[in-house]
Amino acid sequence: MNGKLKDKIALITGGGSGIGRSTALLFAREGAKVVIADITTDAGQETVKRIVDAGGEAVFVETDMANPDDIENMVKATVDKYEGLDVLFNGAGIPMFAKAADVDVEEFDRVININLRGVFLGCKHAIPVMQQRGGGTIVSIASTAGITPNQYVSVYAAAKAGVMQLTKSIAIEYGADNIRINCICPGFIETPMTSLIIPEDTAARDYSHLWPLPSIGRPEDIAQAALYLACDDSSFVTGTALVVDGGWMVGTQMPISKSG
Ligand SMILES: NC(=O)c1ccc[n+]([C@@H]2O[C@H](COP(=O)([O-])OP(=O)(O)OC[C@H]3O[C@@H](n4cnc5c(N)ncnc54)[C@H](O)[C@@H]3O)[C@@H](O)[C@H]2O)c1
Numbered sequence: 536m537n538g539k540l541k542d543k544i545a546l547i548t549g550g551g552s553g554i555g556r557s558t559a560l561l562f563a564r565e566g567a568k569v570v571i572a573d574i575t576t577d578a579g580q581e582t583v584k585r586i587v588d589a590g591g592e593a594v595f596v597e598t599d600m601a602n603p604d605d606i607e608n609m610v611k612a613t614v615d616k617y618e619g620l621d622v623l624f625n626g627a628g629i630p631m632f633a634k635a636a637d638v639d640v641e642e643f644d645r646v647i648n649i650n651l652r653g654v655f656l657g658c659k660h661a662i663p664v665m666q667q668r669g670g671g672t673i674v675s676i677a678s679t680a681g682i683t684p685n686q687y688v689s690v691y692a693a694a695k696a697g698v699m700q701l702t703k704s705i706a707i708e709y710g711a712d713n714i715r716i717n718c719i720c721p722g723f724i725e726t727p728m729t730s731l732i733i734p735e736d737t738a739a740r741d742y743s744h745l746w747p748l749p750s751i752g753r754p755e756d757i758a759q760a761a762l763y764l765a766c767d768d769s770s771f772v773t774g775t776a777l778v779v780d781g782g783w784m785v786g787t788q789m790p791i792s793k794s795g
Contacts, residue, residue, distance in 0.1 A: 536591065538565030539766040544617040546570045546609065548600060548657060549627030551578030553726030554676060557754035558624055558761045563591035565762060568617050572598035572609040573627065600627045600653030601645060610660040619668050622765045623661040625654040625675035625698075630728050632687045643690050650694035651701075658705055662714060670713030674764045675702055676757070677718040679780050695720075699776045706774030715773040717764045722780025724752040744788065748781035 545562045549555035550571035556578075563569045563586040571593060573579035579595040586593040594616055598609045613620050628650045631642065654675050665671030680688050681695030698718055706716040723742065725733060733751065734740055740751060760779045763769050778784050 536564075536566040538567075539762060539768065540622065541566035543567045543621040543765075544570070544613065544619050545622040545624060545765070546572060546613045546620055546657075546661070547624040547626060548572045548598065548609070548653070549676075550582050550624075551575045553728055554721065554724060554754045554757045555624070555626035556582045557758040558626060559593070560585060560589075561755070561758040561762055562622070562624075562765070563589070563593060565766070567622065569593040570609070570613045570616065571595045572600075574599045598627075600657075601648045603652075603656055606653060606656040607660050610657075610664060614664055620661055620664045621668065621671050623657055623671070623673045624761060624765070625657050625673070627653060628676060628728075630688075631691045632732075634687060635689050638690060646690045647694050647697075650691065651697040654698050655701055658701070658716070662705075662709060662712075665714045666709075666712045671715075672765045672769075673702075673705075673714065673716040674761045675716075675718040677702070677720045677776060679720045679722045679778065679784055682720060682776075682778070682784055702776065703774045710773055715764075715769070717769070717772060717775050717777065719757060719760050719764070720776050720778045720780065720784075721757050722746065722752055722778075722783040724754060724757060726754055742781075746781040746783035747785070747788075750781070752779065752781060 545567040547559045550559040551573035571579045571582050583593040583595045596609045596612045598605045631646045677698040678695040680692040681699050684692035702718040
């Protein structure tokens with residue numbers, strides 16, 4: 536299969552749903568052999584099936600990103616299957632909406648372990664494999680919450696800000712090894728994660744007071760950004776946080792009288 540990731544081996548965490556699935560399908564269309572790592576077996580297998588049905592190559596590895604042994608195993612399973620690893624996409628993540636005083640220690644640890652420690656350990660185990668191959672790319676999913684958070688997302692926002700800083704520091708450490716490490720800060724993207732808080736009534740989906748572009752983001756918008764950062768199109772880009780948010784982080788719109 537031809538494409539921007541022709542013959543590359545890509546490991547995608549959270550590939551069973553939303554942004555991860557969309558990224559997996561795009562990477563496979565662009566010629567990558569894809570390993571889907573997800574805690575939800577049925578969903579991960581479904582992504583594999585869609586890739587294979589479309590003529591691509593993919594396998595599933597059941598992985599809990601809260602479990603350090605699973606993370607080491609997903610990298611090992613990728614190398615055992617395809618004899619290498621070129622692209623790591625850190626997409627697995629969980630939301631959390633609660634006021635700070637209502638968060639218990641177990642919830643705090645779970646969000647940090649999956650959304651931050653999991654990304655760190657994915658990098659830790661992928662980097663030596665990429666060093667041996669002479670290079671590679673890592674794309675992690677942070678969030679606009681890591682830049683400008685809302686209420687009720689303190690722990691989630693802290694984890695995502697952590698992903699942004701991990702990305703920068705690790706990018707400095709491994710640039711000389713030809714390993715590029717970047718992250719994406721999605722804004723509000725329509726996925727199963729956000730479906731609970733998106734109004735069902737499309738007429739009620741007016742986000743025009745928040746960002747300039749007239750829609751909610753799609754998983755495909757993030758997948759395209761991930762492809763750019765994963766492939767040679769971004770060969771001089773490392774340590775960046777690419778914001779894909781319809782312009783949300785630019786600032787809110789203030790009513791101003793033109794005549795004033
Ligand atoms: N949807 C948004 O608006 C938005 C915005 C900013 C950032 N993000 C981030 O994008 C990423 C993907 O989110 P999404 O919206 O596609 O959500 P989603 O719920 O559709 O997909 C998340 C995937 O991660 C998997 N997962 C969850 N916990 C896991 C674990 N412990 N181990 C392995 N896999 C696990 C789920 O099974 C699922 O397949 C997350 O990191 C999320 O924080 C999403």
